[in-house]
């Protein structure tokens with residue numbers, strides 16, 4: 248089977264490529280946007296790195312030609328002067344959907360986020376819902392997986408937790424009392440490969456979260472304990488953080504915005520977990536935390 252991955256240099260993409268390296272019957276078109284990104288990809292006979300653009304579906308289709316399954320990972324939470332929710336989350340998805348239609352892909356997998364909703368007043372959650380709609384109405388066989396904060400080698404979430412846990416004192420948004428369902432990135436990628444292999448007909452949407460609800464505060468405390476440290480956790484009022492972010496993000500045209508702060512501090516709640524439906528066994532949170540610390544020690 249041949250899988251085409253967009254955003255192959257993302258943290259999820261690099262981990263997915265590592266999973267595929269142990270599957271002898273899968274080859275990959277690893278789509279990235281630059282030469283620099285190509286250098287970050289592992290070298291393997293199974294991986295064909297390709298520079299792709301999301302400007303035009305026909306050109307993208309030519310680059311993805313031959314793929315049975317397309318895994319669309321490109322997407323952002325933090326906007327910058329170079330990229331916005333509209334371009335990275337919505338327009339890029341529209342181009343990927345059109346390209347997948349042109350190559351008659353047998354399946355398309357899209358990674359969304361827990362909390363995505365077309366009615367959301369939050370621009371990030373709304374953009375992911377708009378992308379979901381493009382995928383599910385494509386007429387292709389598709390799977391959308393909504394995920395919570397992802398923990399794994401060099402995910403933004405893991406790096407933030409380890410940084411906070413490494414300090415003697417730290418201040419976090421609202422004291423970190425919001426509830427999270429951290430998901431091991433290995434579990435997500437096993438689920439993605441399950442979807443690529445099964446290629447179930449129709450459009451399905453799943454919410455896949457980790458095994459244990461935990462507050463962000465507890466996540467930091469547990470990580471610190473595993474590092475043999477203790478961390479004093481203080482609070483930055485969320486309203487104040489949003490006010491400062493509103494000012495700095497105007498100056499920088501991106502970065503930490505009130506929208507991002509709202510995403511980070513929203514409770515991650517799902518009605519039903521898709522682990523069984525997606526053919527995986529969830530990794531216990533303790534094991535995931537040990538894995539991310541082990542990775543950090545070795546890098």
Ligand SMILES: NC(=O)c1ccc[n+]([C@@H]2O[C@H](COP(=O)([O-])OP(=O)(O)OC[C@H]3O[C@@H](n4cnc5c(N)ncnc54)[C@H](OP(=O)(O)O)[C@@H]3O)[C@@H](O)[C@H]2O)c1
Nearest residue numbers: 254257258259280320321322330335339358360395396397
């Ligand atoms: N990490 C999480 O905790 C989490 C949680 C929920 C959902 N997700 C979703 O999972 C997917 C992968 O996340 P990640 O954290 O692994 O991503 P990441 O490491 O932040 O990488 C982002 C990817 O998106 C690409 N990108 C940025 N702007 C783009 C644009 N305008 N057009 C096309 N591509 C663009 C980047 O390419 P360049 O390197 O060329 O900029 C890169 O490949 C994303 O869709 C994300 O929304 C992640």
